[in-house]
Amino acid sequence: MDGKLPFRERLETEARALGFVAFGVARADAAPRTAERLRAWLDAGAHGDMIWMETTADRRGSPAGLWPEVRSVISLGMSYAPTIDPLALTDEKEVGRISVYAQGGDYHDIVKKALKHLARWLVAGSPCALKVFVDTAPVMEKPLAEAAGLGWQGKHTNLVSRADGSWLFLGAIYTTLELEPDSPHSARCGSCSRCLDACPTGAFPAPFQLDARRCISYLTIEHKGPIPHEFREAMGNRIYGCDDCLAVCPWNRFADTARRNQAFVPRAELVAPALADLLALDDAGFRQVFAGSPIKRIGRDRMVRNAAIAAGNSGSGTLVEPLRKLVDDADPAVAEAAQWAIGKLTEIRSSRA
Missing domain, CATH: 1.25.10.10 (Leucine-rich Repeat Variant)
Incomplete structure (x- = not known):
């Protein structure tokens, strides 16, 4: 890649080469209401048996709560868009329906591997401290992805992308770099329910x-x-x-199902x-x-x-x-x-x- 391009643009190009179809950057403090909303959800008991959501609430509520040195969050998404209707087996009573996201390879392994490759590239080009996360860490990926412009949290609380619909696996890189942030995405659900x-x-x-x-x-x-x-x-x-x-x-x-990572x-x-x-x-x-x-x-x-x-x-x-x-x-x-x-x-x- 031409070294004359801005570093952030080269970073995005590298991310897309690794299979990420969605890329955005947010400041570490870009989703200030996350902790408040999380606390209200936990206080209502809506997390059920997911006790770890409660025990990690202080770290989960903001990137700085988990890692005080973080300055920017790089939010990334891989597509697993299905080519067939996920509801097609509704009336096939003698078979089991498995959620689309779990029918292919384990996203934890696939997304984390790509994140680690991107992290190595990032450190080589601009030495910094960083941490990579996929799902299992106390990270609120969806509010951060919304703040980074990848999409918006729909009425079902999942992220919705204009390019990839509801079918994105999210990952995040926390870094000490001060990267130029993207604008947060506005909600586009309208009156739809x-x-x-x-x-x-x-x-x-x-x-x-x-x-x-x-x-x-x-x-x-x-x-x-x-x-x-x-x-x-x-x-x-x-x-x-x-x-x-x-x-x-x-x-x-x-x-666009053509954007789906073949691992999925x-x-x-x-x-x-x-x-x-x-x-x-x-x-x-x-x-x-x-x-x-x-x-x-x-x-x-x-x-x-x-x-x-x-x-x-x-x-x-x-x-x-x-x-x-x-x-x-x-x-x-x-x-x-x-x-x-x-x-x-x-x-x-x-x-x-």
Whole structure:
């Protein structure tokens, strides 16, 4: 790259060469209301079992709370835009629906690797201190991405990009450099409420507010133990995450699937896994199927628990026998979900008689 170009422009060019389709810079203090909004959300108990959100609140509320030396935040996004409708399997009751983001390679590994490459380039060109973050650190990526001009937080609280819709994995580099910031992105939701209306469990008490305790993504991924009965039928055949509020967003019409990182192309076995196969998983089988996927972090028990609930919602009598093999499972949540599912299928069969 021509060294005569401004350093920031060369930095963006390098980021795009590494697979980032979205790039922006914000001052470290560019999202001043983040801590206040986070505290209100935590005080309402809307984080559910995600205790780490509360224990890291002081560091999470602002970049300086985590690292006082930070001066600029480089916000980046990789596209995982789907080429098929995420809602296409809604009526395929004997298969499980996995959220689009988890059907390909593990974004933690892929995004972090690219961030580290970019960090090395940055230090070589302009010596500085820096830190890289992807999802697992106490960093509020979405408000920072909005401040850096990548998009805006929609009424479903996720980032929305005019170029990439709702399908971006976010990463951030904190640096001691004073980089020229971008302008924050303004909200473009207008009067649209499709995302709020689409939520099957009513997880949005108001626009721009999410009660994680009612969210299927939270229930299938973060929540341990039995899933509350009031949400089970609404889960349908969702076994890992939920795309409904993202999939209906009109801005996705403009998302260019050609910008998707090829590492996130769905693996065939994760697009529409048979519930019968999932119910039969042991620990070794789970690790084999989900190696290299973000799904691996929930473990076999939560996946089989989720699959059992989906089986109960399927109306398929062929799944009763696989479920019966789980009623004495070593994990109490799996055993309980299997028992519930058998009861549900028996009830449906009786009503059809």
